[in-house]
Amino acid sequence: MPCFLRSHQAETGNSSIKPTLSENKYKRGRRDNIPVPDRLCPCGSGEVNDVPHYLLSCPLHDQPRGKFLGGIISSLADRSPGAQLSMLVVGTDRFVAQQVAKFALAAMKIRVNL
Ligand SMILES: [Zn+2]
Numbered sequence: 001m002p003c004f005l006r007s008h009q010a011e012t013g014n015s016s017i018k019p020t021l022s023e024n025k026y027k028r029g030r031r032d033n034i035p036v037p038d039r040l041c042p043c044g045s046g047e048v049n050d051v052p053h054y055l056l057s058c059p060l061h062d063q064p065r066g067k068f069l070g071g072i073i074s075s076l077a078d079r080s081p082g083a084q085l086s087m088l089v090v091g092t093d094r095f096v097a098q099q100v101a102k103f104a105l106a107a108m109k110i111r112v113n114l
Contacts, residue, residue, distance in 0.1 A: 041054075042111070051089070056081060064102070068100075
């Protein structure tokens with residue numbers, strides 16, 4: 001089961017949440033030339049299962065995204081997807097970090113049950 005989001009704190013002692021790719025085929029994909037089809041998201045969208053997809057657009061996560069990140073994402077609607085992603089994963093806002101952590105936990109539970 002891919003787990004893209006881990007506690008940055010566990011790795012660095014920093015309290016912010018930062019997406020990190022587990023040492024799995026998703027992280028190794030580009031580096032090790034794993035074919036794109038082998039890195040596609042199990043949602044069937046045809047998109048690569050990377051952090052932007054996992055966090056911002058994977059339909060498997062629509063419910064927790066709306067519940068935990070909907071208001072935050074709405075408040076960032078005038079920003080580019082890259083800026084939104086940056087705010088969510090490397091921002092220093094404690095509330096945002098907590099909501100991203102709740103989202104990641106819910107998303108992980110969804111994927112475990114696939
Ligand atoms: Zn997906």
